[in-house]
Amino acid sequence: MVSIHDALNAVKNNINPLFKETIKPLERCGGYYLSKDIVSPINMPPFRQSAMDGYALFLHSDLAYTLIGEVKAGDSHELVLKPGEAVRIFTGAPVPETANAVMMQEKVVVNDSKITIENDIPVAHNIRPLGEQVKTGELALKKGTKLTPAAIGYLTSLGITEVAVYKKPSIALITTGNELVEPGKPLVYGKIYESNSKMLLNALYNLKFYDVTIHKIEDDYIKTKNKLETVINTNDMVIVTGGISVGDYDFVGKALKELQVEEVFYKVKQKPGKPLFFGKKEDTAIFALPGNPAAALSCFYVYVFIALQKMVNKDIVELPRVKAKSVSKFEKRGDRPQFLKAIYNDDEVEILEGQNSSMLQTFALSNALVFAPEDVSEIKHNDMLEVILLPN
Numbered sequence: 001m002v003s004i005h006d007a008l009n010a011v012k013n014n015i016n017p018l019f020k021e022t023i024k025p026l027e028r029c030g031g032y033y034l035s036k037d038i039v040s041p042i043n044m045p046p047f048r049q050s051a052m053d054g055y056a057l058f059l060h061s062d063l064a065y066t067l068i069g070e071v072k073a074g075d076s077h078e079l080v081l082k083p084g085e086a087v088r089i090f091t092g093a094p095v096p097e098t099a100n101a102v103m104m105q106e107k108v109v110v111n112d113s114k115i116t117i118e119n120d121i122p123v124a125h126n127i128r129p130l131g132e133q134v135k136t137g138e139l140a141l142k143k144g145t146k147l148t149p150a151a152i153g154y155l156t157s158l159g160i161t162e163v164a165v166y167k168k169p170s171i172a173l174i175t176t177g178n179e180l181v182e183p184g185k186p187l188v189y190g191k192i193y194e195s196n197s198k199m200l201l202n203a204l205y206n207l208k209f210y211d212v213t214i215h216k217i218e219d220d221y222i223k224t225k226n227k228l229e230t231v232i233n234t235n236d237m238v239i240v241t242g243g244i245s246v247g248d249y250d251f252v253g254k255a256l257k258e259l260q261v262e263e264v265f266y267k268v269k270q271k272p273g274k275p276l277f278f279g280k281k282e283d284t285a286i287f288a289l290p291g292n293p294a295a296a297l298s299c300f301y302v303y304v305f306i307a308l309q310k311m312v313n314k315d316i317v318e319l320p321r322v323k324a325k326s327v328s329k330f331e332k333r334g335d336r337p338q339f340l341k342a343i344y345n346d347d348e349v350e351i352l353e354g355q356n357s358s359m360l361q362t363f364a365l366s367n368a369l370v371f372a373p374e375d376v377s378e379i380k381h382n383d384m385l386e387v388i389l390l391p392n
């Protein structure tokens with residue numbers, strides 16, 4: 001049995017960034033990281049743009065100008081101004097080459113073709129220069145940049161439609177157990193509805209990992225071994241739930257050994273999630289999470305989360321931890337450090353009733369896990385606690 005500290009380090013040290021590339025339509029790249037520098041194919045803006053609705057001017061020493069025409073957004077005609085001349089212009093329209101400033105209309109008095117501006121303005125006033133954001137051939141975004149909505153908007157504004165990004169891991173989710181029934185089917189005595197796959201699928205989707213397949217196996221050694229062999233050979237990560245403890249029908253550990261999966265650790269001194277397994281086969285990471293649903297999800301957030309972040313080359317790989325004041329009492333039994341389902345709000349944290357590792361009801365209300373270290377046996381009101389914030 002390893003400590004939480006050693007288990008966390010083992011996950012961090014045994015997972016490498018995937019660095020597999022794929023070309024994807026830009027609009028589908030939210031949350032991905034660029035695998036190549038992007039050079040701008042155009043100047044942005046592609047022409048000198050008016051930043052205001054108003055008048056483009058060829059500045060001279062007087063406040064009065066003569067109006068000679070109009071340019072609106074989308075117009076392509078070129079008007080030629082002489083000093084003291086102006087054109088009506090609108091936001092986003094191309095500023096004629098010969099105009100050198102734009103005055104907003106609120107500061108202009110119009111009298112037929114004569115206009116008077118309120119005050120002097122400097123050259124370039126209210127004109128967005130050609131290539132102000134980026135020029136043709138310049139670096140638009142560098143390799144490794146995360147494609148946020150803003151980044152996708154920016155690259156789209158440069159006319160880019162597809163980009164090279166780091167592939168996200170392909171993940172196989174496997175549930176085990178004869179007792180599991182697909183929701184929607186009748187529940188016979190002794191059976192339960194299978195919930196871990198949908199729960200973890202959504203945890204993965206929530207973190208923007210979409211390349212996920214779900215597989216179900218009965219408590220049968222040969223079937224377990226064959227299925228694990230296939231998914232390990234074809235995925236970057238395999239997440240199994242159940243069948244990893246010591247029962248006669250827990251075949252996952254034996255099958256992984258037979259398949260020569262390298263055990264990095266098995267069993268962690270923690271509650272929930274004692275029988276957690278983490279191993280590797282070539283570049284595939286294998287987690288076997290306890291079948292108890294709340295234990296599986298807790299292990300997912302504390303350990304699998306880190307592996308996922310490392311695979312996509314993120315700098316910060318753990319969920320955020322904060323300190324918060326306890327508003328509840330809790331008695332911790334045994335010497336295992338514990339992750340407790342809790343509600344964090346405004347620097348305070350409430351530890352919920354119903355901490356059993358089979359209970360999702362309380363997890364469904366939680367937005368955090370309180371970490372109760374080994375040497376703590378009692379948590380009191382106002383104790384300062386370490387709180388892991390769950391992704392929302």
Ligand SMILES: Nc1nc2c(c(=O)[nH]1)N[C@H]1C(S)=C(S)[C@@H](COP(=O)(O)OP(=O)(O)OC[C@H]3O[C@@H](n4cnc5c(N)ncnc54)[C@H](O)[C@@H]3O)O[C@H]1N2
Nearest residue numbers: 175194195196242243244245250274289290291292293295
């Ligand atoms: N003699 C011992 N027994 C157990 C130990 C131990 O140390 N010695 N550890 C206990 C702990 S702690 C845990 S956690 C569980 C883990 O067992 P497994 O990982 O082998 O999980 P299963 O036995 O297959 O299932 C446990 C529990 O979870 C339910 N389950 C499983 N899969 C799903 C699913 N996909 N959806 C919903 N619910 C699921 C399953 O029906 C069981 O109730 O072992 C203890 N035993």
Ligand code: MOO
Nearest residue numbers: 272273274295357
């Ligand atoms: O370690 Mo188990 O996950 O407590 O129930």
